[in-house]
Amino acid sequence: MTNQPVISIQNLNHYFGKGQLRKQVLYDINLEINAGEIIIMTGPSGSGKTTLLTLVGGLRSAQEGRLRVLGRELCGANAQQLTLARRSNGYIFQAHNLHGSLSALQNVRMGLELHKSITPAEMKRRSAEMLELVGLGNRVNYYPDDLSGGQKQRVAIARALVSHPKMVLADEPTAALDSKSGRDVVNLMHNLAKEQACTILLVTHDNRILDIADRIVYMEDGKLAKAPATVG
Numbered sequence: 001m002t003n004q005p006v007i008s009i010q011n012l013n014h015y016f017g018k019g020q021l022r023k024q025v026l027y028d029i030n031l032e033i034n035a036g037e038i039i040i041m042t043g044p045s046g047s048g049k050t051t052l053l054t055l056v057g058g059l060r061s062a063q064e065g066r067l068r069v070l071g072r073e074l075c076g077a078n079a080q081q082l083t084l085a086r087r088s089n090g091y092i093f094q095a096h097n098l099h100g101s102l103s104a105l106q107n108v109r110m111g112l113e114l115h116k117s118i119t120p121a122e123m124k125r126r127s128a129e130m131l132e133l134v135g136l137g138n139r140v141n142y143y144p145d146d147l148s149g150g151q152k153q154r155v156a157i158a159r160a161l162v163s164h165p166k167m168v169l170a171d172e173p174t175a176a177l178d179s180k181s182g183r184d185v186v187n188l189m190h191n192l193a194k195e196q197a198c199t200i201l202l203v204t205h206d207n208r209i210l211d212i213a214d215r216i217v218y219m220e221d222g223k224l225a226k227a228p229a230t231v232g
């Protein structure tokens with residue numbers, strides 16, 4: 001861990017809608033996250049966690065305040081700048097978004113396709129190696145329909161990490177999983193992230209996985225607070 005903030009958020013506000021329907025959903029958010037940290041964001045439904053995650057990930061544009069991610073200011077960034085910012089990140093979402101018509105290997109390969117300098121043979125080698133690492137070495141040619149929920153989520157993790165991103169953003173990665181698969185999945189994220197010195201920002205309601213966090217932040221009514229309970 002180098003203790004350089006990779007995410008620096010200052011006085012960030014966010015609104016949805018326009019005119020009379022305009023509604024503020026994030027209020028004066030301040031947060032610094034260092035390289036290699038695993039941060040869990042928790043809090044009630046509708047409190048703004050996913051909104052903050054998508055802003056940090058460059059999936060929507062930040063409107064007011066300062067949001068510096070991996071050396072780039074995202075507040076006021078244009079579409080092209082946001083596209084560039086997204087390339088540094090891996091994403092893991094609850095609905096894992098695997099392509100049903102692609103095999104596990106081809107899905108993982110998608111995580112490398114933006115990286116033009118890598119040859120097709122090298123992409124295949126790295127994708128197979130990452131599937132091996134997540135325990136799916138014997139499932140590389142399976143299609144998502146033939147994999148369990150936990151296996152699909154592991155493919156999504158392999159896809160997010162295959163390019164060795166500096167940052168991984170995860171939204172409810174264990175929501176659809178039973179407790180054993182959920183635990184396996186977060187252990188895997190934790191180990192791979194620590195090996196690759198990758199920063200993870202993870203949104204969850206799943207209290208069973210809080211112990212993988214270096215730090216927990218709590219969101220309520222669009223405001224960030226320290227977690228009510230600390231993790232030992």
Ligand SMILES: Nc1ncnc2c1ncn2[C@@H]1O[C@H](COP(=O)(O)OP(=O)(O)OP(=O)(O)O)[C@@H](O)[C@H]1O
Nearest residue numbers: 016017025043044045046047048049050051052219
């Ligand atoms: N695209 C949108 N347009 C308008 N309002 C939205 C939009 N997305 C979210 N909201 C509203 O913003 C608020 C925050 O939503 P958000 O999804 O960030 O909360 P959350 O904490 O992630 O909730 P959950 O835990 O249920 O996923 C909610 O009131 C929600 O209804």
